[in-house]
Amino acid sequence: MSKERIYDYHHPAAGWGALKAVGIHLKHSGAPLSNVRSLLKMNQPDGFDCPGCAWGDPEHGSSFEFCENGVKAVTWETTAKRVTPKFFKSYSVTEMKQWDDYRLEDQGRLTSPMRYNRATDHYEPVSWSDAFALVGQHLKALDDPDQALFYTSGKAGNESAYLFQLFARLYGTNNLPDCSNMCHEASGTGLIEALGIGKGSVLLDDFEKAEAIFTFGQNPGTNHPRMMGTLREAAERGCEIVAFNTLKERGLERFADPQKKFEMARRGSHRISSMYLCPKLGGDMAAIRGMAKVVFERDARDGDVLDREFLAKYTTQFDEYRALVEATGWEVIESQSGLTRDEITQAAEIYIRSKATIICWAMGITQHEHSVATVREIVNFLLLRGNIGKPGAGTCPVRGHSNVQGDRTVGVNEKAPEWFMAALEKFYGVTLKRDHGHDTVSAIGAMRDGKCKVFIGLAGNFARATSDSNVCEQALESCNLTVHISTKLNRSHLVTGKDALILPCIGRVEIDAKPDGSPQLITVEDSMSMVHGSAGIHKPASKELLSEASIIAGIAEQTLGSDVVKWTWLAEDYDRIRDHIAQIIPGFHDFNARVREHRGFWLGNPGARREFPTATGKANFLAAQLPVAVLHQKLAKKQGWVTLQTMRSHDQYNTTIYGYNDRYRGVEGQRRVVFLNKADMARLGVTKGQWVDLIGIEDDGVQRRAESFRVVEYDTPEGCAAAYYPETNPLIPLDSVGFKSNTPNSKSVAIRIVPSTRIA
Numbered sequence: 001m002s003k004e005r006i007y008d009y010h011h012p013a014a015g016w017g018a019l020k021a022v023g024i025h026l027k028h029s030g031a032p033l034s035n036v037r038s039l040l041k042m043n044q045p046d047g048f049d050c051p052g053c054a055w056g057d058p059e060h061g062s063s064f065e066f067c068e069n070g071v072k073a074v075t076w077e078t079t080a081k082r083v084t085p086k087f088f089k090s091y092s093v094t095e096m097k098q099w100d101d102y103r104l105e106d107q108g109r110l111t112s113p114m115r116y117n118r119a120t121d122h123y124e125p126v127s128w129s130d131a132f133a134l135v136g137q138h139l140k141a142l143d144d145p146d147q148a149l150f151y152t153s154g155k156a157g158n159e160s161a162y163l164f165q166l167f168a169r170l171y172g173t174n175n176l177p178d179c180s181n182m183c184h185e186a187s188g189t190g191l192i193e194a195l196g197i198g199k200g201s202v203l204l205d206d207f208e209k210a211e212a213i214f215t216f217g218q219n220p221g222t223n224h225p226r227m228m229g230t231l232r233e234a235a236e237r238g239c240e241i242v243a244f245n246t247l248k249e250r251g252l253e254r255f256a257d258p259q260k261k262f263e264m265a266r267r268g269s270h271r272i273s274s275m276y277l278c279p280k281l282g283g284d285m286a287a288i289r290g291m292a293k294v295v296f297e298r299d300a301r302d303g304d305v306l307d308r309e310f311l312a313k314y315t316t317q318f319d320e321y322r323a324l325v326e327a328t329g330w331e332v333i334e335s336q337s338g339l340t341r342d343e344i345t346q347a348a349e350i351y352i353r354s355k356a357t358i359i360c361w362a363m364g365i366t367q368h369e370h371s372v373a374t375v376r377e378i379v380n381f382l383l384l385r386g387n388i389g390k391p392g393a394g395t396c397p398v399r400g401h402s403n404v405q406g407d408r409t410v411g412v413n414e415k416a417p418e419w420f421m422a423a424l425e426k427f428y429g430v431t432l433k434r435d436h437g438h439d440t441v442s443a444i445g446a447m448r449d450g451k452c453k454v455f456i457g458l459a460g461n462f463a464r465a466t467s468d469s470n471v472c473e474q475a476l477e478s479c480n481l482t483v484h485i486s487t488k489l490n491r492s493h494l495v496t497g498k499d500a501l502i503l504p505c506i507g508r509v510e511i512d513a514k515p516d517g518s519p520q521l522i523t524v525e526d527s528m529s530m531v532h533g534s535a536g537i538h539k540p541a542s543k544e545l546l547s548e549a550s551i552i553a554g555i556a557e558q559t560l561g562s563d564v565v566k567w568t569w570l571a572e573d574y575d576r577i578r579d580h581i582a583q584i585i586p587g588f589h590d591f592n593a594r595v596r597e598h599r600g601f602w603l604g605n606p607g608a609r610r611e612f613p614t615a616t617g618k619a620n621f622l623a624a625q626l627p628v629a630v631l632h633q634k635l636a637k638k639q640g641w642v643t644l645q646t647m648r649s650h651d652q653y654n655t656t657i658y659g660y661n662d663r664y665r666g667v668e669g670q671r672r673v674v675f676l677n678k679a680d681m682a683r684l685g686v687t688k689g690q691w692v693d694l695i696g697i698e699d700d701g702v703q704r705r706a707e708s709f710r711v712v713e714y715d716t717p718e719g720c721a722a723a724y725y726p727e728t729n730p731l732i733p734l735d736s737v738g739f740k741s742n743t744p745n746s747k748s749v750a751i752r753i754v755p756s757t758r759i760a
Helices: 015-028 032-041 068-077 085-090 101-105 128-141 158-171 185-195 204-208 226-236 261-265 284-302 308-314 318-327 330-337 341-353 371-384 404-409 418-428 440-448 469-477 548-560 567-572 574-584 631-635 678-684
Strands: 114-117 122-125 148-152 212-216 240-244 254-256 275-277 357-361 394-397 454-458 481-486 499-504 522-525 530-534 641-647 673-676 691-695 705-713 720-724 749-755
Touching: 015 032, 015 068, 085 122, 114 128, 128 454, 128 481, 128 499, 128 548, 148 158, 148 440, 158 404, 158 418, 158 454, 158 522, 158 548, 158 567, 158 574, 185 371, 185 394, 204 226, 212 341, 226 240, 226 254, 240 341, 275 341, 284 318, 284 330, 284 341, 284 371, 308 371, 330 341, 357 371, 371 394, 404 522, 418 574, 440 469, 454 548, 481 548, 548 567, 567 574, 631 641, 631 749, 673 678, 678 705
Parallel strands: 148 454, 212 240, 212 357, 240 275, 357 394, 454 481, 481 499, 641 720, 673 705
Antiparallel strands: 114 122, 114 499, 522 530, 641 749, 673 720, 691 705, 691 749
16 A cells, blocks of 8 residues: 555546556556557457446547556466465365455456355355356255345346346246446436436437537546546537536546656546536535526527427426426525526527537446436436437446446346346247345345345446445345355455355456367447447466356256256357347347348437327426425434545546545545535534444445545535445445336435544
């Protein structure tokens, strides 16, 4: 760990700081030369897809289609370090529980299947055949298939995800929680209600045609750094970019492109946002409502502001929405949003000037109680001027993990649509359950209450990704069996059921070979619904590693046999799995041929054609009242309380911690920090650098306390604090979730701040 330091960061995003960080992580991997080769093949048509974010690849890309955090993701996987059976013999589970997340994953790649021995408190080697048999034994011993959970992370490819959900459904359950439940579930829910499909409507080319781009609740400089190049190009050609984000983030202010040699030489940069507004946490819906109010005011005054032809032909319930907006008072809008009428009006004027507008959003929108309503409000706003289904305009929910959208497309869904279930039944000649399964939050409750007894995780770090961490860990520990299909050691492996397995798999950057030795191709889907191939270039970290698909097939064959599905035969050649997908899911016709074309193919989006597969056959406005009060308003008069948002540091991707620095926010060598407004510091009686404890809601009898956080003064609205997850996940009550989405309210967490007993 580097020396702890809090400082003011004055440089643009990326630039020389990013290049320096790339060098550090290449060196830390222990294999810098081979990793340079990796970077030249990342996000290339003949290479592998970045295991980081889901931002799209340009049609005519350069040889350097990677970013700083993509480099971290790749070097983390291609490290020379190994976690062997000898390692597990040296360290007990109890001892490893004392390590932080960075130290755990920094041990390197897993090499062998391991089984936990409760008597010795150590993981011990187990053969693949015995591991598969053990899982099958546990699954067949359950009283009801619904006592099993099949969790998926967005790192899994389409082929393994399809096989996984097929196994679960043929076994007899729809318990398919996944990481979408914790991030963009509100986006999918809201978009399906409004437009009929739960995906964004834009392609990457639309960003070249947009006259205005609005971003809400998003920090692309850290979470989707390749998006910064797209935004910069838009800004350079005169597109107006309006950022709504509670924290001031450097990536939305200025960006220095490392690929621009002259700019780097003169230490230059380019402005990103034309306007930057900082609403209070949970106040985005009110801000959008305010902009809609300005649109109606201008239309009443000047005319020709609304796209009346589009509204009449393609939408429903417009009159109800207009009446609600016009009846909403500015006092309510300003109070909830934390923005002034003048600020909101200026932003609305940019929207009115634009003939083509894209709205992007991320988890700053989707992790509140009223998130689905906020997504609907975004769509309402776009519809006013016909900004759906025309060049340079549309919806863009920016997904996190590289294939989180693809996993949902190929069936990882605890509430799968009827057409999908019927297609599976017809193709495989079976009858499947229709009742909805557990999502991530309800899965934790089911394990805690003894209703689910086997947990199988395909990638990810479930124990650290979820809310109410102590409750989640107790839930996992109550299981009869926990199974994790993983590339690296993580915290979830130490939260064991009565029996536990770690099953190591081949990583995204490694060669996944058929039995004859020829390389396999997996596929992924990006945020723009582009499906493309990914083929690793490195030898696997261990000869004992199996592919995700082979592990799933091995378990399925031991559990179900091969009468209905020839599991091993499918896993031996992914073209066979893709042939199945092509028969089941619309848009995947000629899958194997089309995915081998340059940059793959577009699945399509009806909204882009102004076709809306809703019950009404049109795009639906929603006249939803603003919340009576959002959390920051409820806590304003409570002594010692603030609204907390959990977030990533710059040295982090999801639950993976690459280091202890957060360069753009001026934090070095430390993760336990809490960002506070200067006025809040005075109100709470705390000072810069002071150690404090964060205490969550305890009225349900659960003690929620996160200890030893250093206070950092930061530009954030009064009453709104921020800190990193997973360290702050214990503060989020399990039942604090979004309406309709059931997503944890990770951006609306009520906390009390008290001095810590720690002094140094």
